[in-house]
Amino acid sequence: MPLRAMNDLTAHNASLAGELSAAVTRVLDSGWYVLGREVAAFEEAFAAHCGVPHAIGVGNGTDALELALAGVGAGRGDRVALVANAGGYGTAAVHALGAIPVYVDVSPETWLLDPVALDRALTGGGVSAVIVTHLYGRLADMVALSAVAARHGVRIVEDCAQAHGAARDGRRAGSFGDAAAFSFYPTKNLGALGDAGIVVTADPAVAERVTRLRQYGWDRKYRMATGPGRNSRLDEIQAAALRVKLPHLDAWNARRVELARRYTTSITHPKVALPAIEAPGHVAHLFVVRTADRDGLAAHLRAHGVPSETHYPIPDHRQPGFGDRFADVSLPVTEQLCAETLSLPCYPELSDADADLVADAVNRWEV
Structure with missing residues (x-):
């Protein structure tokens, strides 16, 4: 019998149908649909899962990459190093910032960012950040890449969209860089019921900046303290669904x-x-x-x-x-x-x- 598709999301959600329905009903009954208790609870749970103190829910994974880059200080005219074999999402985030992509080749063994090639790309200076993509579920060599970035004074943003839960030496994806971005697109290892994303970080200054930037740059309602901001907020229904799924x-x-x-x-x-x-x-x-x-x-x-x-x-x-x-x-x-x-x-x-x-x-x- 032919297989239905590359992913069977109907089967994936079927075993949790009762819990998911209850979660959605809980949100509907609350009357609060954006940046409420569900988002706060999921942010806390996912930060703990990654082993970092801060998580900021956003609208999708590409927004997460853009806001993570902005959170570590990258902006218009800055040069950002990244790979070119990961679907273009990092490139989209770099261009959304008005930054300039600097493409670096990958290792033929791992298909991930090559530390030697990165070192060459950074040697001339002028690069402010690097996106390290954990492609296909494989964690990149963060020890080697972090050493290269530190030597050149470059901030690291991990692209963890395909690596939820990947770990090495007791540390999970998202806990190595200055910030990290996750997508919860439905086909991901941890998928929402639509678009959703999150930025995680151990740096409170990065967390504060991303928290402001995801909602117009506000530090309080209608007061833009940081900019330019955008409207990219994880909604309550997606957060509630992700809370159901995270333990699995x-x-x-x-x-x-x-x-x-x-x-x-x-x-x-x-x-x-x-x-x-x-x-x-x-x-x-x-x-x-x-x-x-x-x-x-x-x-x-x-x-x-x-x-x-x-x-x-x-x-x-x-x-x-x-x-x-x-x-x-x-x-x-x-x-x-x-x-x-x-x-x-x-x-x-x-x-x-x-x-x-x-x-x-x-x-x-x-x-």
């Missing part, structure tokens, strides 16, 4: 890792390269393989009832909307990865039998 995150991550490891042992096709899944530093947000004929594999899987997606096909510096602005930027590893990566279904409700169906379809691909 670790179990969902464990199931994702279990499925990913099942793939790594059952997919044996010689033309398909598999990722290394090292939990808890990898929470398997996506199971991404590499092959020189990505389109051929995708077509084969589609013919056998197996969905797949490409995360991400066009590197940021080659997006047509930029014209030739970044024509002189060369990122060979990034460009090769964007031409070869393909994501297979990997979500907590996927059965072992369906995972085996996916693996069998990959193995039967005739190149």
Whole structure:
């Protein structure tokens, strides 16, 4: 039987339907729908989950990146280092600030920001912040990257949109940088019932600035003390739903890792390269393989009832909307990865039998 989709959100929410309904009803009955008790309670719970003292709920993950950058002092005309293989969300946040992206290549082993390449990019000076993206659920090498950033006096914003709950040496994603941004888009490891995001930080000054900027720069109603601000607030219904889901995150991550490891042992096709899944530093947000004929594999899987997606096909510096602005930027590893990566279904409700169906379809691909 064909798989329904890359993610089955109906199945994902079904087991919590009663709790989610009660949470929504609680918000409706309260008469308070924006920045109320539900948001405050979720902010406190998620900060504790990440191991930091401050969390500020915002409208979505891209806003979270923009506000986190602003919170650490990046602004118009500043240069921000980041990768170009992560879907363009960091680039969107940088441009929203009026800042300038400085693209840095990734490691061919991890597909994440390369500390050596970052060091080269920062050596000339002029970069004020770096976005470190934990892509596909894998935690970046924050020890090495933090050392590079500290040496050059550059602030770090972690992009944790695909790494909720990932950890290394007892520290979770979001606790390493000067600030961190999370998305709760419904397909994330911790997903809301619509758009939602959050900024977390251990720095009270950053927390205060982001708290103001998410709501017009106000320090109190109708008084703009910090600017320019914006309107990006986590609403009460999303916060209430996330409060229901947060206690299940670790179990969902464990199931994702279990499925990913099942793939790594059952997919044996010689033309398909598999990722290394090292939990808890990898929470398997996506199971991404590499092959020189990505389109051929995708077509084969589609013919056998197996969905797949490409995360991400066009590197940021080659997006047509930029014209030739970044024509002189060369990122060979990034460009090769964007031409070869393909994501297979990997979500907590996927059965072992369906995972085996996916693996069998990959193995039967005739190149």
